[in-house]
Amino acid sequence: MNKKTKAISFSSAVLMAAFLWNAQSHAAEMGDNQAPLMVADISAANTFNLNLKKPKSRNLPPAEDGIHDPENEATHSLQHPLDAYKGLPPSDNGNYVDWVKAIDEGKLRPRWDRFDPNAEPFVMDLDIVRPVKASVPDVVFPHRQHTEWLYCSNCHPAIFVPQRLANQISMSAILLGQKCGxxxxxxxxxxxxxxxxxxxxxxxxxxxxxxxSEATLKNPWK
Amino acid sequence: MSSKIKRNVLKSMIIGVLAYMGALGVPQPAQAEYADIVINNYADAAGMRPAVFPHWFHRIRFRCKVCHTDLGFAFKAGGNKITMAKIIDGKFCGACHNGEISWSVENCAMCHSGIPGQPTHFHGSTVQRLIAPAYKPLQTKDTTK
Structure with a gap:
């Protein structure tokens, strides 16, 4: 048993003891017919944003990010993301860096070839418009931003058939990690x-x- | 204020403090960078820490094409079956991590820096959040001991 697990089991034991003590005193008070004074009587089931787990902090250094082992010495010599992101345009999500904008503004120049720092990407400027059945705006797929980073064969033909109307794309497929996902x-x-x-x-x-919808068209009470 | 209520206030304050202290000991979910990958196909079994691949670090220096076209990395966490044998032969990570473009393989702990026992996973993945059980470090480890 290492230090961390010891600390965790100790604190959980303390927490359990506290709950037991609380429950006991509650029972005793009910017997006395007095209004009990509880720490948290409001059910946690009815709070706001139950399923909204927002990270409390962002861009943590490797040693504090929860996946790197702080007991590993080399972890502490890894680069801090915030050092790397200095001067890059911010965004609201992901790494909180707007990667596409960073290249467009010339603030980032990642290599296109691992040996040749001067190799230029094969950029194709072609927008594909995809009409959407639902009422959300139609999709415009810009090849330019994608070919700045990727090569044709990364997507074609395995993920997207390079042909009009040949690709069935839905948001559920994307959310499950297919197509754009x-x-x-x-x-x-x-x-x-x-x-x-x-x-x-x-x-x-x-x-x-x-x-x-069909149900509306066939609605006998309309 | 009767002594009973006073005692109750004191009691709840102590409980609150204890609960707060207890909550500090509860393991927190990982807050790693978006697109960080933990690769643990074989590392744990070989007595090494799992390898951590940070996409953000690499995409600052290389475009996706370099690894995903030239080096043949599939778009699948843990799907490339990378072994040290392949790396020293110059495949996958070994194409750069050879002491020429980046650090060489003798710096084991730079890549093998993950918390032991973590499964292969993609940090911040929508797919993982929607269909796979949320990954919680340490918790599973604690219950077995």
Whole structure:
């Protein structure tokens, strides 16, 4: 048993003792017919944001990030992310760095070839518009930002067939790590409310109205 | 204020302090960088700490294409079955970690720096958050002892 596990089991024992003591005193008070004074009587089930677990801190140094072992000496010589991110444009999610903007603004120049620092990427500037059934704006896929980082064969033809109407893409597939989700939600910007409009960026035509569902069309009481 | 209520106030204050101290000992979920990968295909079994791959560190220096096209890394955490034998032959990490572009393999603990016992996982992954049980370091380890 190492120090950490000892400390944890000690504190949990203390916590359990505290609960038992509290419950006992509660029972005694009920017998006395007095209003009990409890620490937390409000059910935790009814608090706000039950499933919203926001990180309390961001960009922690490797030794404090919970996956690196602080007992390993070399952990302490690894670079601190915040040192590396100095001067890079910020964003609201992921690493809290806007990687695409960083390249566009020339603040970052990652190598395209591992040996040749002057090799230039093969950039293709072609936007693909994908109409969306639902009422969210249509998707514009920009090849430019993607080819700054990736090569054609990274996506074609294994993930996306390079042909119009040949790819079935849905948000559920993306959230499960397929199609765009092979990278988005893992390395490139995550899939969350704040990033919807990065892809869903082309407003529907002015005369567009959401198609009525079949249940509405067949509704006998309409 | 009757002595009973006073005693109750004192009691709840002590309980509060104890609960707070207890909460400090509870292991916190990992707050590593987005896209950090822990790779533990074989490391634990070989008596090494799992390797940690930070995407952020590498993408500052190289574009995705360098590893995911030139070096043949598949887009799958733990899916490349990297072994030290492959690395010393210049494959995968060994293409750069050879003392020429980056540090050489004798700096074992620089990569093998993860907390032992962690499974292979992708930190900050949407897929992992939605379908796999949330990874909690230390907790599983504690219950077995």
């Amino acid at each position: 092979v990278c988005h939600g893992k390395v490139s910007f995550p899939v969350e409310t704040k990033t919807c409009r990065k892809c869903h960026s082309k407003p529907k035509p002015a005369d567009w109205e959401p198609p009525l």
